[in-house]
Amino acid sequence: MTIEALTERICAFRDARDWQQFHNPKDMAVAIAAEAGELMQHFVWKTQEQTQQVITDKRAEITDEIADVGILLFELAHNLNIPLAQAMQAKLERNELRYPADKARGNNLKYNEL
Amino acid sequence: MTIEALTERICAFRDARDWQQFHNPKDMAVAIAAEAGELMQHFVWKTQEQTQQVITDKRAEITDEIADVGILLFELAHNLNIPLAQAMQAKLERNELRYPADKARGNNLKYNEL
Amino acid sequence: MTIEALTERICAFRDARDWQQFHNPKDMAVAIAAEAGELMQHFVWKTQEQTQQVITDKRAEITDEIADVGILLFELAHNLNIPLAQAMQAKLERNELRYPADKARGNNLKYNEL
Amino acid sequence: MTIEALTERICAFRDARDWQQFHNPKDMAVAIAAEAGELMQHFVWKTQEQTQQVITDKRAEITDEIADVGILLFELAHNLNIPLAQAMQAKLERNELRYPADKARGNNLKYNEL
Secondary structure (H helix, E strand, O other): OEHHHHHHHHHHHHHHOOOHHHOOHHHHHHHHHHHHHHHHHOOOOOOHHHHHHHHHHOHHHHHHHHHHHHHHHHHHHHHOOOOHHHHHHHHHHHHHHHOOHHHHOOOOOOOOOO | OEHHHHHHHHHHHHHHOOOHHHOOHHHHHHHHHHHHHHHHHOOOOOOHHHHHHHHHHOHHHHHHHHHHHHHHHHHHHHHOOOOHHHHHHHHHHHHHHHOOHHHHOOOOOOHHHO | OEHHHHHHHHHHHHHHOOOHHHOOHHHHHHHHHHHHHHHHHOOOOOOHHHHHHHHHHOHHHHHHHHHHHHHHHHHHHHHOOOOHHHHHHHHHHHHHHHOOHHHHOOOOOOHHHO | OEHHHHHHHHHHHHHHOOOHHHOOHHHHHHHHHHHHHHHHHOOOOOOHHHHHHHHHHOHHHHHHHHHHHHHHHHHHHHHOOOOHHHHHHHHHHHHHHHOOHHHHOOOOOOHHHO
8 A cells, every 4th residue: 555545544534523723743743752652662671582472462552553653654744745755765765875784784883883 | 655665675775784683673662762752852842833933944854753753663563564554544443433523523632532 | 858868769669679680771761761751641632721631630640650750760860870960950050051041031942043 | 959959940040031931731741751762862772782881982961861851850840739759759659569579579570460
């Protein structure tokens, strides 16, 4: 499914409820951070082994939080006239330059530490 | 562009750097929350009018943060075998039930307050 | 009550449970961000008027989230040998220089925008 | 130093700049989450060993972020008439009940999983 088609559906849902008035960029960014916090909440204090257990035990909840972040992110990009797929590709291209495969391979340093 | 095609490109970028070893679900959820925090950071203390100015002045940075959240979110869903588009549609359907258009129209109450 | 006395009590609680092994700085920073996210969650989508209502309706929960952030913050500072009161005072002094009262009065610009 | 004395100093700093008008509870909770996100940002992707290195290399920045969270947290509690030390003690007492030392010792389960 395309990002555009899914974004259309998200906006239709929003408009049927006349919610655009609440969806200013600040409140949307706050909502995205709050949902990302809920996603992260599942892993607080967990060891690597416990993380795998969480994935199994909380699959429905985690799927739900990921969907929430996605729904808000797609709408925010749309509201700001940011073509999301293009922005993501542009960022990947920039990361190709910042993290050349031969220098970045197998390590997790930041580009300014490579 | 489809979510699947973009996800493939993200995973190719990651695998060329042998980064899958670092991309466990916990660290990915933490990274998503951190990037969402950076996106939100642009709007801290801002009034509604200032928010509009931020959108104009910081367009490149905001586009970048949105792309970062998207890239990580697509990969996390993929790593967990969660079909993202389907998960988002399922959540929209659940929200259709939790927020019936006639009850939710024009207000921003939570579903359990409607 | 002093920060030090409260911090001692927090560490006694932790040590009686042998939890220091889990309280590495990364997991503590993640826990602080997650608790701060829960605090923020109460205000997502809320207007200024609704914010006042939230304060009244969710007083116990908000008090609880604030306490959670405080407990973790005090312990993290202690674990890192950072004297919290001194660090906060040093930051206030730095902010005195970055935000001179006559330039910063009545506006919410960042120090680099003044 | 007492929390009260430090809080007085924070409020004096704020009032000299006439900033109370901006410090509504929602914006303060958002600012706390954003600062907590900056603190967490230092540890993103880091392994346990790298976490120790971060503590050494970024000591000043980490001290700064911890101070930022503390300053905002003390003021928010004050603005809401929440006695912070008392709220933290009450939460510790509740946690004493939720996490009995003999059941919680040496494990990181949540109280509802014990």
